[in-house]
Amino acid sequence: MSRRKAREMAVQALFQLDFNAGVSNDEALNSVFSEREDVNENTRLYAKSLVEGTYSNLAVIDDYISELSKEWKIERMAGVDRNIARMAIYEMKYSQERLQPGVAINEAVELAKTFGTEESSRFINGILGSIVKNKGLA
Template sequence: MSRRKAREAALQVLFQIEMAGVEEEKAYEYIFSEFNIGENAQKFCRELVQGTLRNRAYIDDIIREVSNEWDLYRMANVDRNIIRMALYEMLFREDVPKNVAINEAIELGKDFSTADSGKFINGILGYVAKNMEQFKRTEPGV
């Protein structure tokens, strides 16, 4: 299974945790069994979810700053979690090129959200990519 499928699974896990209050492990169990996700994709999915959750406060501050203090919870839940996950990849994962994280996020937005999501997601991630030194730091607790 590809990293794209792992990202799709991670998005669904994040959505379940935030919107339905599902425990993280139960969300993994459901998604992995429902979609028959392989071992490597499960590992990458867990890394994305755990890294995104661990750094959510910092990532949310960046989203607020870049979106001109727009209320995070007025954003579509799917868009918010796609942006969070992509920012985690861009800021903390050396193995994922920025342009790959951005392109994957745009595609997730097109597949799981609205027609305009791709532009919105690209705007926020593109700004961060152009100003990486302003935002990049080592991951807390690692």
């Protein structure tokens, strides 16, 4: 299983859910899965768990982000950045297999380099670092 691939697919599905009202988790995931042929079942299951877990904790995760990003309302953040941060917080705080903050932040920064803008990786690193520091997720 490739967790990196699972995270990539999960971010793509979360992005779809964020911008397409009425789309279900399964529809968003199936859309992403249909673009990839070589993904094994464990990777798909991990992507699904990331999407479902992030989405089910969305309100509290968004509160974490909003508290520490006073200059940016969450709805004004770039959609990719917002969803990468959401998923990283889910993995650090709510996932059954909680990731160490350093690992979660590193994975999120790498996703930001792949899917975001030039500034995305710095933004993700900063916001997640602040959350870890100020919310005691370490």
